[in-house]
Amino acid sequence: MTFSFLSALIIGLLALAYLRAPAWSAAALSALGLAGTSVVAVAWPVTALLAVSTIVFATLAVHPLRRALISAPLFSWFKTVLPAMSATEKEALDAGTVWWDAELFSGRPDWKKLFDMPPPRLSEEEQAFVDGPVEELCAMLDDWQINRELKDLPPEAWQFIREKRFLSMIIPKEYGGLDFSAQGNAAVVTKISTRSLTAAVSVMVPNSLGPGELLMHFGTDEQKDHYLPRLSRGEEIPCFALTSPQAGSDAASMPDEGVVCKKTINGEEVLGLSVSWDKRYITLAPVATVLGLAFKTRDPDGLLGGKEHLGISCALIPTNTPGVEIGSRHLPGGSLFMNGPTRGKDVFIPMDWLIGGRERIGQGWRMLMHCLAAGRAISLPAQGVAGGKAASMLTGAYARIRYQFKQPIGHFEGIEEPLARIGAEAYRMEAAHKLTMSALDRGDKPVVLSAILKAYHTEANRRVINDAMDVHGGKAVVEGPGNYLSMNYQALPVSITVEGANILTRSMIVFGQGAIRCHPYLLKEMTAATDNDLAGFDKALWAHVGFLISNAVRAPVLALTGARISRSPVTGPTARYYRQINRLSAAFTFTADLCLLILGGKFKFAEKLSGRFADALANLYLASATLRRFEDDGRPEEDLAVLDFAVQDSLNKVEEALYGVYRNFPIPALGPVLRLINFPLGRRNVPADDRTGRKIARQLLEKSATRDRLIHGAYVSTEEDGTGIVLKAFDAVLKAEPAEHALRNALKVVPNPSNVHAVTAKAVKAGVITEDQAADLIRAQELSARVIAVDEFTPEQLDITQTEAPRLAAAG
Template sequence: MSILICIIAVVVLLGVLAYSRAPLWWSSLLLLIGAGYAVLQQGAHPAVTGILLAALLVLNLKPIRRAILTGPLFAVFRKITPPMSQTEQEAVDAGTVWWDRDLFSGKPDFAKLHQYAAPKLSAEEEAFLNGPTEQLCEMLNDWDITQKRKDLSPEAWDFIKKNGFLGLIIKKEFGGKEFSNYAHARVVTKIATRSGSAAVTVMVPNSLGPGELLQHYGTAEQKNYYLPRLAVGEEIPCFALTSPEAGSDAGGIPDFGVVTRGSYTDPRTGVYFENVLGIRLTWEKRYITLGPVATILGLAFKLYDPDQLLGDKEDIGITCALIPTAHEGVEIGRRHYPGTSAFQNGPNWGKDVFIPMDWVIGGQDFVGKGWKMLVECLSVGRCISLPAMSVATGMLSSYTTGAYARIRSQFGLSIGRFEGVDEALGRIGGLTYQMDAAQRLALTALDSGEKPSVISGILKYHNTEKMRKALNDAMDVHGGKAVCIGPRNYLALGYHAIPVAITVEGANILTRSMIIFGQGAIRSHPFVLRELKAAMNKDLVAFDDAVIGHIGFAISNMVRSIWMGLTGARFVSAPVDGPTAQNYRDIVRFSSAFAFLADTGMATLGGSLKFKEKLSARLGDMLSNLYIATAALKKFHDDGQPKEDRPLVRWAVETALYDCQEAMHGFLANHPNRFVAWFARRVVFPCGMTLAQPADRVGTRIARNLMEPCASRDRLVQFMYRSKDETDSVGVLEHALKAVIATEGIESKLRRAQREGQLKSITAKARLQEALSLGLITADEHTEIVRARRLKREVIMVDDFDSNLETADVDAIHRSIV
């Protein structure tokens, strides 16, 4: 019995050491002490200590360990690890890791998370957001843009150029605004709540494009010439990457250039240059935003040097150049028609077009470095543009649907009081909170100098997908009003444009199934990249350190997962007290469980995990939802933990953690090795799947907040453009909402009087007059009711057109029959 107690004590202490991630020699010392006690006090055979001592010497003495253990493992690892291509290597090296590394660690440091400064607008940025951005929004009419002009109005284009909207990220020394990434995103968000086409027009020059590339990699001459012109809209940029044969596989672009000597006329100056070193280009691109109206074309292509004019390398690699669209041979101007969106987008092409070498972005020194340039810039742009537009859609859906659900009534009751609508409203608000929180945290990283490539993939996929869900719910609540498009319909045009956001900057299917975990496992895992680099560099010493650390890491996460699963993570310390404390504990638990499952997947499936896209996608979902949950808690913390926002943060965090749990369940249910899956399930879910979706009452509280003017709603839609014009389809909502709320008691009194037989008139209008005549309501109340009903009719009216669907009846509100 004493031996058994000794074994149990050693196992428990080993578990404690593993849980706390103590050094290997601590565990080794504990085992030796336990073995010595068993031999000296309990009569165990001395060979036990000898065998154990030998094993521990192998583990702890690095020269012996490398010779006997990690050396043979290194040889096998090098054989089974596929070599990285140059594009894969550049993609891995591009960008930085940030909070995603903490989530992969199994022990996220919440103190560090809370120390990250909350993003704020400077006085200049706030003035721009509340000044020119508001003015631009006032000018925009999305119906006119998308259905009539198929473009922004000349006045809007002129305003955008003159007020520096195309130079938000360009440094002040070149005439730009030099705004923070946070300000850039908020400007895009506000514009997008008014017009998606206008938002795309503004965001593209400030995202992945010539401006961003020039600032980071351009020569002094290129910067001095182009950046001031881009900042004031004198030049309109576009960037051409996608080819008909290479969409998501951007590294496989067929477009090519050959280094040669040639002659050309510079379209900017009209000067002819003869026999200069340059590139002869052939390309065909499509889906290029601003392409049809661009004056300067950023172009990505593969560069070859068969005559070795630049050196001894023939295949130089992906290169980026900047070409005036007026240059001879550049074919540009035709348009694609992406749904109901009207932003300028189209193909361009050219055959055997000669350009001088100094048109390469960064000059000759940067030939072949285009892929790294693109990936690094893309990791920034993907955190800003589409996520900002997704947040805008969430805000618009929350604001309009909450108001509409309170204004619109059926069976004498606001439709928002019906539980089915209430459920949809709760989701809309919760998803908007998740999207905004996820982007805010990413923008914090960007403005601190990070380029979080893994997080950018998370944002691109999850924000656009949550946007789709929120807008679907908004459409359902609005019913026929959202189905029939027209000037009054503020949802349908955005709904029809959803596929654009889902498709561009990396198709969502690919982003989820391959990129998020595929990149995250290499970049964010504390040991995998070290192991891969050691193998590539034939560095056994580095491999030995990494693989031993990796084994300890995996064991630690296994022990932590079991213990926190058994205890519900109740003994984990939380950085805050109150209603969100358990959320922090659950995140620590699921962070360890995720790290354990990630290692389990990589260890048992090896390189084939790359092709098990459904399993890889679920691992990516785990990481993504942990990020979303922590982002929501950070937003709540930064906002001062307002009591009114507790339903929102609770819904956001509990939903994300539940989705994380479901992803774990799906991974284990579909892992091809059933024994491994059985064992891992007992580690991760020792007491079963214990997390539930948010309670119905949480969604109801969110819905109630969306259906009335309050601080929580205003914070949620803070950066939305809200017109104050009663004749505006969105602007009228606030007026109608306040009027309907103010008269709900009077309307209730009128319905009661009708039920009791006091009001006998047939129509609502006649009964209202009858109530006034009988003294049931005052003259002031009569005036209030008339106004509220007029505004309510304005809200619920659906556009109708002439027989050719050309002219809408703007006076339909006055066509009252009953």
């Protein structure tokens, strides 16, 4: 009887914890159980335990009593262990907003919030721009010419970019800009990136973090009226200088400085700053006419009447200002966009050159964090999406065109593996990118999701390009106009390095910032401690305790039941994935909460653990976005293979990341216990099987609806260039496929560029194929031969001194 009675009470309390019921309900249940002991005979320790639990829960339910007896002492202790936070760290934490990332950090995501987001759409004007000017720009770009001959965009491309206002996509129409949405901006950058990264970078930077965006949000009316129309018309080319040789990721440590001073100009004393700087890696600097600059600000003489160290400020400086050094170039690997250093020594700038004027002095870091919270999600992730689209389009085509052992190489299982990965990565990247753009267009500034997109999309781009290179083999490593992969491959480190290297973004930003911003109570506790607000601390602390207990119950219950008891917002074959995300969200949140509790302020230095938590959070978001895309596309059955592959891969990575945390938990003995609590039946999510991968590969090898969706928005060349020829050959090979099968069946021969004329003549004579089919086969093989061929260069086209020297030595 005692066992049954106690079991019923424990189950009841666990159910209340699972449902996140308030403390008073637990007190009521304990009191009910205590009263029940007078009716049901139980052992006296059970009665004592119930009495104690009733008192404890009642104390927790009475807020003033709880605050006085428990919260006040904890508050005093918490303030002593709270890690010091610099002004720049606080401003970074205050920047942006949270959305679905916070739901994933809740342990009980509300799927309605995901589906409340409007589906991604381009306006008619944006679509017309993508179909018109963007298509025209792509047609005039030749990556070999740009990167190996001109080392720059051709003059006519620069002129077209200015005339069509590519540099002002984010500027409002009242100032002459295009005023595109985040979706529109991203669609433009994505399409150009499938053609030329040099052009894409040249277009995206003025529409990302830089003078235009800073002016729109923080500029004075005079600054907006002067600069924004000129930027819109392309009369001004902007750049923004933040990175110093001694301060890369740690931008707050920049040595660049502006000192408040006065200078006599035309007989009038002007208040301003004497600024010195040394910046590098500044995109568009060599061609810029206006320089955005971030620097530390000091007022040693008290000319502004306040403290000496004022913080970081941002200014706009015409590049023809005396003392401004600009014009040299860096050469970024694989994509020679305009990039270089800028320097200045004691350059005097009037106070009204500060962005926002004198009132914004010292607010530069906050301004930069505000803009970066959104901008980081658009451009560099768009390049990742473009890489996925281009790799799907071109690698699928090449694997169908290229024959070895009398069959397309895409039919080999070894090639099916990278093809499947390419298709799944492309599908997943675009899903997360478009979903995040929808959040931006709704007015959100998802700072954590922006960091996830930047880090994980640029890494995914690296993976798809590596896979594409492997499939193409020698075709991809011999440079020349016909090689459409090598320069993108060489340029990969650029996007991975800029706007915070991915090592930093993963290890310190995604979860380091996400843990505080996304957690429902942690920031509230920290703010209450900083503001000495005991009541606020008490409320947040005990909500946090209940949150922790709830997830400690939810995680094993969902694991033991296979998450079948949790809710999915949809029915059908994808419902199980929603339930798995529910389960893993609870496990992730419970594990992260305990880790943060144990390490406290030391967690900011536990970068390996933070990186693993970042992997888990990022892949929960990527899986959620992939599922949402499937619904937005109308749940096409043919896309189930690519969805299964992408989601299973993400969920597998979540489990892998959490297992990595358990193996390296701060208290080693607790790691196996947590693994048993959260994964009592072991890991449940495995990568997709070979059959799923084969379906994806075959969809890329033919004209399929899935392939069309994957490559939609990429530039499809119809010219006689590298990509144009491979796509023409792909079409021709597919058209000639029936005739090829006829030859295989009747003549037991496979046509190739060497025998195609002879075997088609024989087949026509034998009545196996028609003359039109023979022509199709000949065209397909001729185009295939051009695709397979690699570029050759005469000694005159190279360096004749280098090529002749070995010959002369041998002759001697």
